[in-house]
Amino acid sequence: MLEQLKKTEVYKSIFRHSYQDTQRNRALQIVDNVFLHLHPVRVPRHATNLGYTWGMGGITFLLFIVLTITGVILMFYYRPTAQYAYEDMKYLMNDVPFGPLMRNMHRWAAHAMVLTVMLHMFRVFLTGSYKPPRQFNWVVGVILLVLTLLLSFSGYLLPWDQLSIWAVTVGTNMARATPLLGHEGPFGAQLGLRPDNDVRFVLLGGTEVGPPTLLRFYVGHCIFLPLVATIFMVVHFWRVRKDGGISGPESTKKGF
Amino acid sequence: MRQFLEILSKPDNLPIVALLASVIFFSWLYWVKAKKNDMQELPEEAKMDDKVQVWPYLVRTEFLMAIAVMAILVIWSVFLNAPLEESANRALTPNPSKAPWYFLGLQEMLVYFDPWIAGVVLPTLIIIGLMAIPYVDINPKGNGYYTFKERKFAVLTYGFGFLVLWVFLIFIGTFLRGPGWNFFWPGETWDPHYVAVLTNVDLSEYFGISTRLPDNTLNPAAFIFGAVCVFGFYSLSGVYWMKKRNDEFMKKLGFFRYSIVSFLFLSMMGLVIKIFLRLGPLMFGANPVKYVWVTPWFNV
Ligand code: HEM
Numbered sequence: 431m432l433e434q435l436k437k438t439e440v441y442k443s444i445f446r447h448s449y450q451d452t453q454r455n456r457a458l459q460i461v462d463n464v465f466l467h468l469h470p471v472r473v474p475r476h477a478t479n480l481g482y483t484w485g486m487g488g489i490t491f492l493l494f495i496v497l498t499i500t501g502v503i504l505m506f507y508y509r510p511t512a513q514y515a516y517e518d519m520k521y522l523m524n525d526v527p528f529g530p531l532m533r534n535m536h537r538w539a540a541h542a543m544v545l546t547v548m549l550h551m552f553r554v555f556l557t558g559s560y561k562p563p564r565q566f567n568w569v570v571g572v573i574l575l576v577l578t579l580l581l582s583f584s585g586y587l588l589p590w591d592q593l594s595i596w597a598v599t600v601g602t603n604m605a606r607a608t609p610l611l612g613h614e615g616p617f618g619a620q621l622g623l624r625p626d627n628d629v630r631f632v633l634l635g636g637t638e639v640g641p642p643t644l645l646r647f648y649v650g651h652c653i654f655l656p657l658v659a660t661i662f663m664v665v666h667f668w669r670v671r672k673d674g675g676i677s678g679p680e681s682t683k684k685g686f
Numbered sequence: 687m688r689q690f691l692e693i694l695s696k697p698d699n700l701p702i703v704a705l706l707a708s709v710i711f712f713s714w715l716y717w718v719k720a721k722k723n724d725m726q727e728l729p730e731e732a733k734m735d736d737k738v739q740v741w742p743y744l745v746r747t748e749f750l751m752a753i754a755v756m757a758i759l760v761i762w763s764v765f766l767n768a769p770l771e772e773s774a775n776r777a778l779t780p781n782p783s784k785a786p787w788y789f790l791g792l793q794e795m796l797v798y799f800d801p802w803i804a805g806v807v808l809p810t811l812i813i814i815g816l817m818a819i820p821y822v823d824i825n826p827k828g829n830g831y832y833t834f835k836e837r838k839f840a841v842l843t844y845g846f847g848f849l850v851l852w853v854f855l856i857f858i859g860t861f862l863r864g865p866g867w868n869f870f871w872p873g874e875t876w877d878p879h880y881v882a883v884l885t886n887v888d889l890s891e892y893f894g895i896s897t898r899l900p901d902n903t904l905n906p907a908a909f910i911f912g913a914v915c916v917f918g919f920y921s922l923s924g925v926y927w928m929k930k931r932n933d934e935f936m937k938k939l940g941f942f943r944y945s946i947v948s949f950l951f952l953s954m955m956g957l958v959i960k961i962f963l964r965l966g967p968l969m970f971g972a973n974p975v976k977y978v979w980v981t982p983w984f985n986v
Binding site: 472476477493512520564586638679681 | 708729730736747748755756774775789793800813819831833844
């Protein structure tokens, strides 16, 4: 029966080669798969060693995928207005099947991602992997770090509970002290800045964290930031390959 | 003590406990690997220079790791609910009001600096400083393997910045800062009515120069004193350059790269000095220093 299936045109059009364990098939497994094709066919052995990479870059990426999926599910139940946001969270936590699981996974994966991205960066530093030719990919990485923090921070506001608005109030209050751009910052007053025309006002859409802020953070959190982060991740992964794969001592680079 | 354990076990604080544990574990792992590599001719990584097929050797590891991560995440999410407090209320300010945990190091900086430094200049310097690392670290050694011996300055500086100024301050901000952002030891109860009675003085006042004149305008002498302190501190970089500029290494580094490194390094050290200026006097019952430099537009 299975053998029959494997001979059909449909099956063959999907799976291009047999699964027999040969060198050639092992290579095809990677090259013929759009996702696995991110990888080279062969790598130096230390690059597969968890003790070397700590696996933190990969885990960060996995968590980003989890966040995208659970995030989309949460969006079905959430309306970004001051009137509904909190009610929707209550409803999600109490009445939606698997609602708490989805929300919890989204929340904890977000925290975990901030953690793993910091550890990934720590590892990259300690193996000196930012050294030539990988300087630029480190810069891309720093941008990804900032984006990860912004994503997490903007998401923090969305439940619209006491924890949210006060954490975001504390965070965004800093913006008033921006030199030249905030009304309490150095030279702010001299430049004619007021609470209702400085950089914090632009960020919040008001003089305090209110309904317009919720909408701004929602759009940033669900559309703008994930999109930008995705683009930078694509560049990041591409560069890992183009810079000669995972870093390693000189001797491991023979034959590339 | 019960309160400390309570804070420790708050669901939202679990990531910080995980942060501490993993940072300790990975620092240890690094140390073991670096020591081993430093004691032999070729680093361990160089001995693993044969090629392996990605399928199955890498994909297998990735797959197992993914399953493990998903399992942990699901278990974590089944047993611990994400917090959902009372509905947002502008009229009710919680005390303490804390930023999300990963910003608590910066919030802690507010004790030592005005918001324009702690909240804006410092994060900007951190981001720019991180981005600059690959371009100012010209040491070609230690690329692609763990080592300490071959890049001591780089590892120590980064380690200090990350482990002490970032992770450790997050720990303090989360667990030891209570109402009014007052400091409470583990075991002390967070007393919301506790008021720290502090008489802040400016650094110049330790030298007998009062910041304000009797008519409450800024004392020009204090202004100049502060400027000398700040600029004097940063000009240490120039002094060191003059002394060392003919060294092999400094020649290779060049003036431009050196300026960036020394500026960032001194800024980081300045931060530490300011922390000591504020906390140090308290230990001797003296008044903590508020500002080093007061100007009409900003204070440092
Ligand atoms: C959203 C965040 C990020 C994701 C998803 C990500 C993902 C990855 C992955 C999967 C790798 C392959 C090797 C590994 O797993 O260690 C990698 C390598 C690398 N990452 Fe990241 N990364 C992120 C953030 C960062 C940050 C913050 C930095 C540093 C500032 C950074 C710098 C690098 C560099 C230089 C490499 C090459 C390492 C080598 O060749 O050994 N990345 N990244």
